[in-house]
Amino acid sequence: MTAQILDGKATAAAIKSELTARVEALKARGVQPGLGTLLVGDDVGSQKYVAGKHRDCAQVGIASIQRELPGTAGQEEIEAVVRELNEDPACTGYIVQLPLPRGVDTNRVLELMDPAKDADGLHPTNLGRLVLNEPAPLPCTPNGIIELLRRHGVEINGANVAVVGRGITVGRSIGLLFTRRTENATVTLCHTGTRDLGARLREADIVVAAAGSPHLVLPEYVRPGAAVLDVGVSRDATGKIVGDVHPDVAEVAGWLSPNPGGVGPMTRAMLLANVVRAAERTVEASGVG
Numbered sequence: 001m002t003a004q005i006l007d008g009k010a011t012a013a014a015i016k017s018e019l020t021a022r023v024e025a026l027k028a029r030g031v032q033p034g035l036g037t038l039l040v041g042d043d044v045g046s047q048k049y050v051a052g053k054h055r056d057c058a059q060v061g062i063a064s065i066q067r068e069l070p071g072t073a074g075q076e077e078i079e080a081v082v083r084e085l086n087e088d089p090a091c092t093g094y095i096v097q098l099p100l101p102r103g104v105d106t107n108r109v110l111e112l113m114d115p116a117k118d119a120d121g122l123h124p125t126n127l128g129r130l131v132l133n134e135p136a137p138l139p140c141t142p143n144g145i146i147e148l149l150r151r152h153g154v155e156i157n158g159a160n161v162a163v164v165g166r167g168i169t170v171g172r173s174i175g176l177l178f179t180r181r182t183e184n185a186t187v188t189l190c191h192t193g194t195r196d197l198g199a200r201l202r203e204a205d206i207v208v209a210a211a212g213s214p215h216l217v218l219p220e221y222v223r224p225g226a227a228v229l230d231v232g233v234s235r236d237a238t239g240k241i242v243g244d245v246h247p248d249v250a251e252v253a254g255w256l257s258p259n260p261g262g263v264g265p266m267t268r269a270m271l272l273a274n275v276v277r278a279a280e281r282t283v284e285a286s287g288v289g
């Protein structure tokens with residue numbers, strides 16, 4: 001068997017063209033969505049991701065607000081920029097690029113954000129709303145994964161999902177999305193403390209590998225026909241991306257997201273979707289136009 005490709009690049013392009021139309025409609029009602037980013041330090045990967053987010057904004061008509069601080073910036077300096085973005089009316093939503101430098105209290109920074117401007121869906125209030133099944137911006141990578149599966153016709157209803165990794169941006173929240181009544185899946189969250197990872201993964205119809213551990217998911221861990229999403233990003237000595245999924249998994253899986261070209265572009269598309277949705281909510285709440 002050779003897996004069918006879960007093409008994140010093409011799917012994100014389709015979503016971006018849908019969003020372009022929604023941004024046009026907002027502009028016609030006098031509302032200009034604007035995405036802010038705060039990047040701290042000079043990590044090349046983070047710089048690349050933030051640049052990509054602003055390129056996407058230009059494509060769909062969202063305004064860009066870019067803030068950068070050196071890696072030596074302390075908690076106070078970072079929090080001052082967060083307060084500034086909270087107050088800036090041109091910035092309708094924003095993100096703080098993660099990870100923040102060592103020594104910075106990330107949770108304190110995230111908690112200081114205005115939840116109404118949280119474009120990443122990572123503010124505790126918004127994660128709480130997700131738990132309570134209330135409307136909230138959804139975490140971008142988890143939402144992108146579900147959208148990618150949905151748009152490729154992969155059955156989620158009733159599926160056994162195994163997630164590997166318990167990080168802030170994916171593993172911690174993805175189970176909340178997969179277990180909503182609309183998705184109706186059963187989720188096992190695996191991590192470095194999981195005994196016999198292979199046994200857990202072999203039970204899964206859908207595997208989400210987000211551990212950041214190169215080629216952790218081996219072909220013998222995958223049930224034939226399963227959908228496998230490769231989220232982890234490590235780099236080899238030449239700087240090339242190495243995912244969490246061993247290349248031979250393509251011979252066993254029914255569906256496979258490439259890395260690059262899979263979940264990454266979907267993460268960016270879902271960020272834009274959160275910004276557009278937040279602006280639409282403002283219009284609906286105020287009855288503008």
Ligand SMILES: Nc1nc2c(c(=O)[nH]1)N[C@@H](CN(C=O)c1ccc(C(=O)N[C@@H](CCC(=O)O)C(=O)O)cc1)CN2
Nearest residue numbers: 049095096097098099120140169260261262264265267
């Ligand atoms: N505040 C946040 N920080 C981080 C998040 C996040 O969702 N919010 N996720 C990751 C990084 N990330 C988004 O910020 C991200 C990662 C990868 C991509 C992407 O499009 N990757 C390309 C490959 C790019 C390359 O060649 O390096 C792909 O997969 O095709 C976009 C966004 C951690 N931080």
